[in-house]
Each structure stands twice: as C-alpha cells, then as structure tokens.
Amino acid sequence: MKVFFYAPLQSKASLYPLYQKIYKTIVFFHHYHLNKMSYRTAKSSLSKKTSLGLDKLSRLIQEADSCVFEASYPDLSLGYLIARSLELDKPTVILSLKNHRPFFLDQISHEKLIFKTYVEDSLSIAIQEAFAESNLKTDKRFNFFISPNLLIYLNRVSKKLGVTKSTFIRNLIEEYRKKNP
Numbered sequence: 001m002k003v004f005f006y007a008p009l010q011s012k013a014s015l016y017p018l019y020q021k022i023y024k025t026i027v028f029f030h031h032y033h034l035n036k037m038s039y040r041t042a043k044s045s046l047s048k049k050t051s052l053g054l055d056k057l058s059r060l061i062q063e064a065d066s067c068v069f070e071a072s073y074p075d076l077s078l079g080y081l082i083a084r085s086l087e088l089d090k091p092t093v094i095l096s097l098k099n100h101r102p103f104f105l106d107q108i109s110h111e112k113l114i115f116k117t118y119v120e121d122s123l124s125i126a127i128q129e130a131f132a133e134s135n136l137k138t139d140k141r142f143n144f145f146i147s148p149n150l151l152i153y154l155n156r157v158s159k160k161l162g163v164t165k166s167t168f169i170r171n172l173i174e175e176y177r178k179k180n181p
Helices: 013-028 052-063 078-088 120-137 148-161 166-177
Strands: 002-006 066-070 092-097 113-120
Touching: 002 013, 002 052, 002 078, 013 066, 013 120, 052 078, 066 078, 066 120, 078 092, 092 148, 113 166, 148 166
Parallel strands: 002 066, 066 092, 092 113
Antiparallel strands: none
16 A cells, blocks of 8 residues: 655654654555655754655645554644645544644544554554554445446536546445435
8 A cells, every 4th residue: 555654844853753663664564655754764864855845745645545644743734734635535544642632633524534542552553453444444446347328428427517427426326325225
C-alpha cells in the first residue's frame, strides 16, 4: 500500500524520535512511503531543502492509498493536509499521544477518518489496527463488461447528470441498498 505520512517538523523536538518510530513502523508493515521527508534521519541533519511545499504534499496525498498524520500538537499545514486527504476521500489515520487528541478535529465527521490514540509502547499496535481499519475503508476497483448499447446509454446519462460513469453506477447501487437492506 502507498502511504502518505506527515508529522509537523516544527512541532516539539521531543516528538521527533516518535515520528521516526512511526515512519519505521509503517515500513515494517510493508507499506511504501510517498512522503520522503527525512523522518528517518536525525532532526539535526534536516535542512530547509527537505521540507516540501503544500502543493507537492497535496499531489502526494492524491497518489496515496492511505494517509497517516501524527497530530498530537496542532499545526496549520497539518490541518490543511488532513482536510485535503478527506476531500480526496482517502482513508485518513490520525495518530495522537494519549491526552493529546487534537481538539480541532473533534467536530469532523467523515466515514474514512480513523482516530488512534497511543502511548509510545503501544504505537505499533495502534498503527497495525489503523491499517486494518484503513484497508476496510479503501475504495476497491471493480471492472465488468457491458454491451455497447448499455455503454452508449451510460455515457449519455452520466453526461446529462454531470457525473462520471462510476459515480452513476455507485449511486444506483446505493439507492438499491437503501431500498433493500
């Protein structure tokens, strides 16, 4: 799975070893990091060249299958990137130290938002649980064959409604599911 991990580098210096541990734990669970910010090196070796702009980070979120944010201490960039991840309908994991749950996220309700509170000793368990939940919330690709006549109709209807063909079909399934639970 392609994972976008972000933790604010300007936050408390004492958290940096924790960020490194999160980075390494994600690798341990065989996931690929899209954000190559140097969480894996000592904080003192970071230079301004390693920080990426919000546009670049936003593009990386678009590529990700899942996003993980360490949000024990609020940060403006962090809030923006979390909002971007949810806007793109990505499974979004928010990690925070026990007793440091980010208040600015308490009012957000989204089906793909996953909160995990941890203490340092339980970090890998929290991440493992978060990825298990994330896998259940990741959109799955489904391909099928239809006749040319149905495709012509689908193209016409989706264009008329201003939605993609996939969205039209998803909406039909959702309508049917509501009527037939």
